[in-house]
C-alpha cells in the first residue's frame with residue numbers, strides 16, 4: 508500500500524510535504540507518494556482579501572481529500588482556517604519549525620539599521636503593522652508571490668528588504684539570505700507559524716483496521732507540545748473570530764507544567780499595539796487536559812484583548 512499525500516504545488520509546499528513523507532516512511536516503513544493540487548490562491552495575483560482571504564489555499568486541498576483522491580493532506584497550519592471543516596480532522600501536528608519571522612535585506616541591514624524611507628515588502632497586515640510600529644519612517648510595500656518571487660524583489664534592487672518566515676526559508680534551504688531573526692517577544696508571529704497540520708477524513712477513525720497504515724503514520728509524526736502551542740495560539744484567533752490576515756501575533760511556550768501565551772493586536776498603521784500574556788498550569792499530564800487547557804488559555808486571552816479594546820484597535824474580522 509502507498510499513502511497518497513496531497514499538497515500544494517509550490518516549492519515550499521512540496522518541500523514541507525516531502526519532509527513529512529520521509530518522516531512517515533522512516534518511522535513506519537510505509538511507502539508514500541506526493542500528489543500536487545493547484546489552488547486558485549497559487550495561480551492568482553489578486554490580493555488575498557479579494558480572493559476571499561481565509562482558506563483560499565486550504566479549500567482545494569480539502570475538497571481533494573474529501574473526494575478520496577488522497578489519504579492525507581499537508582497544510583501550513585497558519586494558513587488553515589480555525590473553523591472545523593465537515594468530514595475532516597487534523598490527524599497529526601508534527602514538530603514545529605522555527606516560529607520566528609526574519610528580515611531578508613540587502614547589505615546585511617537590520618530593522619534598526621535600514622535607512623529612513625527604505626522600501627520593505629510584505630503582503631501581511633500583521634507584518635506591515637509591526638514594521639510601522641517599530642519604524643514609522645519605513646515604506647511598507649504590499650507584495651505577493653511565493654518565497655522565491657519575494658526574495659527576487661531584494662536581489663533586483665526593487666526593495667531594500669522583505670519579511671519572511673524562518674520556517675519557510677529553512678524548509679527551502681535558503682536561510683543564508685536572512686539578515687536578522689526577529690525575536691518572538693518583540694515580534695510575535697502568526698498563530699501556529701512554523702507548524703504543519705496533517706488533515707485526514709474523519710471516517711478513517713470508524714474503521715481502524717482498514718486504515719491502520721494511515722493511523723500509524725499519523726501517530727508516528729504527532730508532536731504533542733506543538734499541537735498544544737498551536738491550539739493555544741489558534742484559540743486566540745478563533746475567539747476573536749479573526750482570519751489568517753488579521754494583524755494579530757501569538758506565541759505560546761509549553762513546558763511539562765504549564766502553557767504560557769503572549770498575544771498582540773496591532774493597529775494596521777502601527778499607531779497602537781495591545782499586548783497581553785496569560786498562563787495556566789496543567790492539572791494532569793493527560794493529552795486532553797493539555798490540549799483543553801491550551802485552548803482555554805487562548806480563549807481567555809482573547810477575551811482579555813477584547814475587554815481592552817482589541818476590536819477598536821484593529822479590523823479583526825476582515826480576512
Ligand SMILES: NCc1[nH]cc(CCC(=O)O)c1CC(=O)O
Pocket residue numbers: 583584585586670671672674675699700701702
Ligand atoms: N503566508 C504564506 C506562508 N504560509 C506558510 C509559510 C511558511 C511558514 C510556515 O510554515 O508557517 C508562508 C511564507 C511566509 O510567511 O513567509
